[in-house]
Amino acid sequence: MARNRNPHETRKKILEVSKDLFLKKGFDNTSIQDIINELGGLTKGVIYHHFESKQEILQSIIRENNQEILNYNWRGDTGLEKIQNSLMDAFSNFEQQRLVYSASIKLRSPRLLGEQYLSLFSDFLPEIRERVYEGVKDESIKTEYPEELADLIVLTLNIWIGFQISVYSVEELKRKMKFIKLSFDGLGVQLISDEMMEMIFELFDHLKGVK
Numbered sequence: 001m002a003r004n005r006n007p008h009e010t011r012k013k014i015l016e017v018s019k020d021l022f023l024k025k026g027f028d029n030t031s032i033q034d035i036i037n038e039l040g041g042l043t044k045g046v047i048y049h050h051f052e053s054k055q056e057i058l059q060s061i062i063r064e065n066n067q068e069i070l071n072y073n074w075r076g077d078t079g080l081e082k083i084q085n086s087l088m089d090a091f092s093n094f095e096q097q098r099l100v101y102s103a104s105i106k107l108r109s110p111r112l113l114g115e116q117y118l119s120l121f122s123d124f125l126p127e128i129r130e131r132v133y134e135g136v137k138d139e140s141i142k143t144e145y146p147e148e149l150a151d152l153i154v155l156t157l158n159i160w161i162g163f164q165i166s167v168y169s170v171e172e173l174k175r176k177m178k179f180i181k182l183s184f185d186g187l188g189v190q191l192i193s194d195e196m197m198e199m200i201f202e203l204f205d206h207l208k209g210v211k
Contacts, residue, residue, distance in 0.1 A: 011050045013039065015064065018057045023098060027058060063119075072127075079135025083128065084191065087157065091199045094206055117159070125154050142188050149189065156180050165204065173204055 017038045021030045032054055036044055051057045072089075076082035129150040135141030143149050161176065168176070177200060181192040 007050075010042070010046065014042075014047060014050060015057065015061055018054075019061050022058065022061070023095060027054075030054070074131065078138045078140035079131045079133070080140035080189070080191070082134070083131045083153065084193065084196070086131075087191075088196055088199060091196065091203050094203065098207065120154055120158050124158075125150060128153055149187070153191065156183075161200075165207070168204075170201070170204060170208075174201070177201075 014035065018030070018035050021034055021038065025034070032044060032047060035047065035054075035057075036042060051060065072086060074082040075085045129147060132141060132143075132146045132150045132153075136143065136146050141149070157180070161173075161180070165173065177192070177197055181197065184191040
């Protein structure tokens with residue numbers, strides 16, 4: 001790799017190569033030297049010019065993936081359908097989930113978890129709220145508390161499940177998901193379908209299998 005490569009392009013290439021290696025070999029089994037070997041002529045010093053550590057590389061990959069999610073093209077005829085489809089798409093994106101899972105079991109630091117938490121409420125929550133208000137308007141969602149409902153969706157499925165999935169047993173996950181489904185059903189919002197439940201359990205099996 002040429003030394004005079006544009007810094008932005010160099011950083012982008014490091015992230016692309018690292019992401020590919022993390023997915024193929026796993027985060028723990030990938031070394032900085034492995035990344036260098038795939039970059040053809042790039043020195044260790046150049047990598048550390050852009051990133052302080054392998055952990056920071058992974059964190060940057062996850063942040064960029066989160067930005068892609070923010071550009072999500074909402075599918076569905078109603079507000080509720082759009083939320084359901086977005087959740088199904090997220091749970092079926094095994095590549096993204098594997099990266100997040102890798103971070104959650106290897107980088108359970110206050111800094112990373114804090115960044116993820118703030119990102120949920122600054123970036124994702126406004127999008128979910130907009131879909132909930134759309135659902136109230138088209139009557140696919142019936143609630144007198146649209147903002148609180150949006151908060152609950154983000155809190156339960158991201159913080160309670162997403163952040164914690166690495167520490168659950170399959171029995172714990174099934175119990176949590178059944179309770180979440182019953183909770184939303186009790187609120188009159190059929191958010192969690194049987195298909196979504198099966199997708200989450202399939203994702204869990206996949207993540208545990210590639211740990």
